[in-house]
Amino acid sequence: MLADELSTYVGTPINNSEALIERARRGDVEAFNSLFERYADPIFSFIYRMVGQHELAEDLTQETFVRAYRKLKGLQLHAGTKLSTWLFSIAKNVARESMRARLRDSGRVEITEQSVLELSDNAPRPDAQLLDRELNSIIQAALQTLDEDKRLVFTLRVIQQRSYEEIAEITEFSLPKIKTDIFRARAEMRRLLHPYLEASDEM
Amino acid sequence: MRCEECLPLLDEYICGELDEPLSNRLATHLAGCENCTSEQTELQREQNFYARCAVPATPALWAGVRIKIAEEEKAGGGFSLPGARLWLAGALNAWRLSPLRATAAAVVIVIALSVGLLNYIELGGDAPVDEAAVRPENESKEQPSLSVDIPVTSASDKYGVSVQTGGDIDVSVSSKKIEKRVDKFIAVAGEKDVKPKPRKTIIAARRHISNRDSSKAEVSRVSDRTGAAFASGIDTETAHHVERAQILLRSFKHWRFSEDEMALEIDYEKKLSRELLGKNILLRADAQSRGNEEAGKLLARLEPFLLDIANLQEGLYQEQVALIRERMHQEGIISSLRLF
Numbered sequence: 001m002l003a004d005e006l007s008t009y010v011g012t013p014i015n016n017s018e019a020l021i022e023r024a025r026r027g028d029v030e031a032f033n034s035l036f037e038r039y040a041d042p043i044f045s046f047i048y049r050m051v052g053q054h055e056l057a058e059d060l061t062q063e064t065f066v067r068a069y070r071k072l073k074g075l076q077l078h079a080g081t082k083l084s085t086w087l088f089s090i091a092k093n094v095a096r097e098s099m100r101a102r103l104r105d106s107g108r109v110e111i112t113e114q115s116v117l118e119l120s121d122n123a124p125r126p127d128a129q130l131l132d133r134e135l136n137s138i139i140q141a142a143l144q145t146l147d148e149d150k151r152l153v154f155t156l157r158v159i160q161q162r163s164y165e166e167i168a169e170i171t172e173f174s175l176p177k178i179k180t181d182i183f184r185a186r187a188e189m190r191r192l193l194h195p196y197l198e199a200s201d202e203m
Numbered sequence: 204m205r206c207e208e209c210l211p212l213l214d215e216y217i218c219g220e221l222d223e224p225l226s227n228r229l230a231t232h233l234a235g236c237e238n239c240t241s242e243q244t245e246l247q248r249e250q251n252f253y254a255r256c257a258v259p260a261t262p263a264l265w266a267g268v269r270i271k272i273a274e275e276e277k278a279g280g281g282f283s284l285p286g287a288r289l290w291l292a293g294a295l296n297a298w299r300l301s302p303l304r305a306t307a308a309a310v311v312i313v314i315a316l317s318v319g320l321l322n323y324i325e326l327g328g329d330a331p332v333d334e335a336a337v338r339p340e341n342e343s344k345e346q347p348s349l350s351v352d353i354p355v356t357s358a359s360d361k362y363g364v365s366v367q368t369g370g371d372i373d374v375s376v377s378s379k380k381i382e383k384r385v386d387k388f389i390a391v392a393g394e395k396d397v398k399p400k401p402r403k404t405i406i407a408a409r410r411h412i413s414n415r416d417s418s419k420a421e422v423s424r425v426s427d428r429t430g431a432a433f434a435s436g437i438d439t440e441t442a443h444h445v446e447r448a449q450i451l452l453r454s455f456k457h458w459r460f461s462e463d464e465m466a467l468e469i470d471y472e473k474k475l476s477r478e479l480l481g482k483n484i485l486l487r488a489d490a491q492s493r494g495n496e497e498a499g500k501l502l503a504r505l506e507p508f509l510l511d512i513a514n515l516q517e518g519l520y521q522e523q524v525a526l527i528r529e530r531m532h533q534e535g536i537i538s539s540l541r542l543f
Contacts, residue, residue: 029272036265044260054258061260062267069272100471101450139256159253163220179211190249197252 021083025072032072036065039084042160043091049155050095052144060098064091088162088170092152099148135196142192146185153178154185204232209239217246441486441498442543448479448505449540455512456528456537469515476512483509501543504536 023031043064048057067090075086143151152171156162157178162170167178190197209232215221216229233240455472487502511527531537 027276029269032272033265033269036268040260040264041257044264045258048258058261058264058267062264062271065268066271066275069268070275097471097475101447101454101475136256136258139253157214158249159256161218161250163218164215182214183211186249190245193252197248 021072021075024069025075032065032069035068035083039087040065042084043087046088046155046160047091047095049140049143049159050092050151051098052140056098060094061091064094067094082166085162085166085169088156088160088166092170096148096152138193138196142189145192146188149173149177150181150185150188153181154189157182158186158189204228206232206236206239209233209236210242213239213243213246217243217250438495438498440482441490441502444479444482444486445501445505445540445543448483448509449537451475451479451512452508452531452537452540455524456531469517469520473513473515476509480506480509480513498543501539504534504539508536 020031020034024035040061044057044061047060047064048054051057051060064087068087071090143155146154149171153167153173156167156170157164164175164178167173168175171178173181209229212221212225212229216226219226221229233243451472483502483506487499487506490496490498490502508527508531511523515523
């Protein structure tokens with residue numbers, strides 16, 4: 001999906017989607033399908049970056065939209081509130097529940113140890129071909145090294161490009177905490193990914 | 204502007220989120236600062252790098268959402284059997300989770316049953332039941348009716364509370380009628396002067412919802428769901444539920460927190476446990492009514508643990524968690540869930 005397309009609808013004020021929401025509230029599943037089509041990609045991408053497993057992210061994306069459908073009746077429409085912010089809040093809760101439930105069960109098993117070991121300050125600079133194939137998994141591995149809060153705000157800010165105000169609304173964190181976490185997460189990601197970042201200039 | 208002021212704002216500057224005066228100040232600073240310009244370049248490179256990593260959702264995802272929504276709609280609309288069960292389980296569960304209301308509820312149930320709850324539901328109330336509206340003309344008295352049997356027992360003797368009661372509620376009326384009756388009971392329970400049990404007491408009540416005639420009761424009068432599809436859906440749901448419960452209990456088992464740290468975590472665990480408990484009651488009833496002994500027994504064993512986690516009390520977390528863990532170990536519940 002093109003970034004400009006994404007930004008067009010992701011930032012749509014909730015009132016612009018009011019007609020669809022109202023129809024969905026009355027049980028019009030096709031209207032809800034339209035909402036799903038608008039937001040499925042960013043929500044899935046967000047959840048995937050949070051939990052690190054494609055299949056699980058698919059399940060959790062479905063759970064997010066089922067919960068959203070369930071909650072539509074009670075949704076309060078505030079001026080300036082974005083539907084995407086509301087959906088990201090639900091997605092955050094769904095992902096967080098899943099991560100917490102699994103965290104002490106199996107540790108951070110979503111990523112291979114090898115992929116983490118490959119992420120080091122002295123790793124050789126990969127060529128572009130390798131980048132194409134492994135970029136996603138490498139980023140995923142690096143993200144999984146962050147603690148949950150940092151991964152959450154980093155994903156929302158840097159990957160999903162949400163504003164600080166939206167992130168505060170989604171996470172219920174204070175702005176200073178968000179900024180501190182993003183600063184630290186960014187530094188850590190930069191340290192882990194710098195060979196790939198440098199190589200990306202040549203792509 | 205100094206570099207210390209500029210650097211934290213670069214990210215917002217690049218995204219165009221700063222107001223114009225501040226943005227202009229930053230631009231002026233950047234024009235004369237090599238260090239900050241270098242950081243700006245680095246940030247932009249990163250933005251581009253991560254922007255390439257968009258992972259699209261699989262189009263087939265909608266199908267799954269649609270199915271789940273349809274299931275919920277069926278469960279929630281009209282008088283569908285699963286819907287009525289879910290609603291009842293939720294209502295009873297809500298009572299249970301407050302010690303005061305749970306005690307009041309138990310007392311009210313005993314009183315109500317002793318004075319003839321059956322007649323109350325069939326005949327009493329402010330809105331007479333229009334049987335014709337909910338029962339086809341050719342339906343005889345042999346038609347299956349949902350029977351709700353609610354034995355309430357303590358889960359563990361060590362908690363020192365034992366409430367035993369039971370009875371059959373013939374709810375061969377619309378779900379709306381049932382709702383009105385239970386609303387009335389809730390109102391009555393609220394008015395009763397019932398002394399609450401001590402806070403340390405954990406009442407592990409088990410509520411059992413079963414069908415009087417399981418083979419017939421699978422077929423709701425209104426629901427168009429077939430028995431086979433219903434059973435298949437429930438089995439899948441049960442497997443998913445057991446998996447979630449296992450994860451919760453495993454997580455619970457491995458907690459290593461201080462009381463303060465635990466307080467932060469506990470709300471989440473309690474909430475999840477409540478959610479699983481409501482589901483457990485529903486699924487257990489279904490498993491038992493369908494004669495799925497293995498699932499019924501396992502869910503019955505699981506229920507007290509969910510209930511106790513849902514009822515963990517502030518200030519007693521360490522003590523209660525230790526007790527629950529000990530029981531988990533003794534009963535091997537996690538192994539049983541894993542093997543299911």
